[in-house]
Amino acid sequence: MTRLSWLRAHLLVLAAIAFLVLLAGWALVPSLFTSGSPTAVNPVASLLGPSAQYPLGTDQYGRSIYTELVYGTRPALEVGVAATLLGGVTGSVIGIIGGYLGGWADLLVMRLIDILLALPGLFLALIFIAALPRTLPNEILAISIASVPAFARVLRGQALQVRSLPFIAAATVTGVRRGTIVWRHVIPNCLAPASVLAAVNVGVAIVVAASLSFLGLGPSEPVLDWGALIASGEGYIDKDWWISVFPGVTVTLLVIAVSIIGDRLRDVMEPAHG
Amino acid sequence: MGEGTLLEVRDLTISHRGAGLVRDVSFDVGPGEVVCLVGESGSGKTLTGRAVLGLLRYASQLRVSGTIGFGGRDLNSLPERELRRVRGAQIGMIFQDPVAALDPVIRVGSQIAEALGARRSAARVTELLTQVGITDPELRARQFPHEISGGMCQRVLIAIALAGQPRLLIADEPTTALDVTIQAQVLDLLAALRRERDLSVLLITHDLGVAAQLADRILVMYAGSIVESAPAAQFFAEPAHPYSQGLLRAVPRVDVPLAGRLPAIPGSVPEAADRPPGCPFHPRCDRALDVCRTRPPELEPVASGLVACHAVNVPAAQP
Numbered sequence: 181m182t183r184l185s186w187l188r189a190h191l192l193v194l195a196a197i198a199f200l201v202l203l204a205g206w207a208l209v210p211s212l213f214t215s216g217s218p219t220a221v222n223p224v225a226s227l228l229g230p231s232a233q234y235p236l237g238t239d240q241y242g243r244s245i246y247t248e249l250v251y252g253t254r255p256a257l258e259v260g261v262a263a264t265l266l267g268g269v270t271g272s273v274i275g276i277i278g279g280y281l282g283g284w285a286d287l288l289v290m291r292l293i294d295i296l297l298a299l300p301g302l303f304l305a306l307i308f309i310a311a312l313p314r315t316l317p318n319e320i321l322a323i324s325i326a327s328v329p330a331f332a333r334v335l336r337g338q339a340l341q342v343r344s345l346p347f348i349a350a351a352t353v354t355g356v357r358r359g360t361i362v363w364r365h366v367i368p369n370c371l372a373p374a375s376v377l378a379a380v381n382v383g384v385a386i387v388v389a390a391s392l393s394f395l396g397l398g399p400s401e402p403v404l405d406w407g408a409l410i411a412s413g414e415g416y417i418d419k420d421w422w423i424s425v426f427p428g429v430t431v432t433l434l435v436i437a438v439s440i441i442g443d444r445l446r447d448v449m450e451p452a453h454g
Numbered sequence: 455m456g457e458g459t460l461l462e463v464r465d466l467t468i469s470h471r472g473a474g475l476v477r478d479v480s481f482d483v484g485p486g487e488v489v490c491l492v493g494e495s496g497s498g499k500t501l502t503g504r505a506v507l508g509l510l511r512y513a514s515q516l517r518v519s520g521t522i523g524f525g526g527r528d529l530n531s532l533p534e535r536e537l538r539r540v541r542g543a544q545i546g547m548i549f550q551d552p553v554a555a556l557d558p559v560i561r562v563g564s565q566i567a568e569a570l571g572a573r574r575s576a577a578r579v580t581e582l583l584t585q586v587g588i589t590d591p592e593l594r595a596r597q598f599p600h601e602i603s604g605g606m607c608q609r610v611l612i613a614i615a616l617a618g619q620p621r622l623l624i625a626d627e628p629t630t631a632l633d634v635t636i637q638a639q640v641l642d643l644l645a646a647l648r649r650e651r652d653l654s655v656l657l658i659t660h661d662l663g664v665a666a667q668l669a670d671r672i673l674v675m676y677a678g679s680i681v682e683s684a685p686a687a688q689f690f691a692e693p694a695h696p697y698s699q700g701l702l703r704a705v706p707r708v709d710v711p712l713a714g715r716l717p718a719i720p721g722s723v724p725e726a727a728d729r730p731p732g733c734p735f736h737p738r739c740d741r742a743l744d745v746c747r748t749r750p751p752e753l754e755p756v757a758s759g760l761v762a763c764h765a766v767n768v769p770a771a772q773p
Binding site for chain 2: 282345346347349350351352353354355356357360364365368369
């Protein structure tokens, strides 16, 4: 394959990776990407449209949307990754144990998971955030619960499949304990689909976090993240659309980029068993 | 437990929703003896092998009854916790598809170390790999299963099975997935191990050529039952059961020129749910009598061993 055709075939994936690298840069060293301060108020420059000085316009206090967007990346990603880790591990444990052990406990847990799966993630998060004090850890907890059903479902299916593979029987007949079999053989062979799901879920978690902030249900101590930014433009959306639209587009692009990479990862990782 | 028996299977019956997949199977394996379970696909030979180590316990739809005597205990009624101590340490097992029987994400050496349990060491791993004829064992131990050949995977599985120093090895179609030259090497290895360690082997195969190379005794299974049991030499010289005769006629011979087509047994093994009444083989049998259609034959002693066939047993019983 020539270099050019390779580039063309992987253009989408490369663009997605480039976008994620840019976001990683924003999150790690925001000062490198913008000279301003996200909290610098300038009453003279309030509600300006996109221009050379303010590439994405300004909000009602004259703050640069671009600068706010860049500085909002780290808290947004932190919430997304933390919620995915928490929910992913919980859901995976439920799924793997249910799938490997089977029986009535598996049936019961999975019917519960099915009920949760029928509810949109945002709705689940709303139920929990409504019942909890509005702090950042609670927000992460609420969002993580929204991702538990998907992980449990996928990992249960994978564990069911792995359980019936010959190497599990082979380990059993050498006298390996069931716990050791789960830990050493079942879990490692379930990691490929779990990591693909986790990648996609980070984007989803950020959207849920942004939605909660937009609904005014974010942490009571304001965090300058994307969700808060989108929410701050709510009252101006008819005329000064740039406040909400640019952060909204960024979140959308993140979810798209992550799912493109997730799909590609699945293609690369799945044929392992032939 | 009888004198000189290691494994004593009695009336083993495995059923699925009332259909007997394996019916009243009884046999012994003596110390250092290689017993070969032969039969077509679906005859129940693999299920029999798996039942010995309790592998069917996880399949909730299967019911296993009968006794599996080993070391003075009945493995079929042994609690899982105690059965686990028998697995690997007393009875080892190797499988049909060696590549699939190794965990794809774990290095070969670690998988052998796992079987060694508390006695694990890199030196023991290397020693085991050397014993099963793997050259460059240090390198192989660091590789993943997909990096080594199928024949080598089967050697690794044998090394894993030997790690606990078992007295009995159950080999379920150990050479089926391998090509012919590798088959011969694996069979030679099994023969050598059996000589050196006085290892008993329960060899499960559909390949009479494999059986002929290793077996001391042949058990022929058909539709879930043992239909003939005989010492290997006599079985290959003078098979008694019409099914055994048909099987042997269907094998091409190098010493006899082939006249026309190789004879085959017409039809196929009946499903467990719709076996014919009487002898399950009678619709395919060229010597079927009237009684074969109504009464199932029992295993009865003949000159060479045991045979379950009215056509063989009845004439001998008449004065």
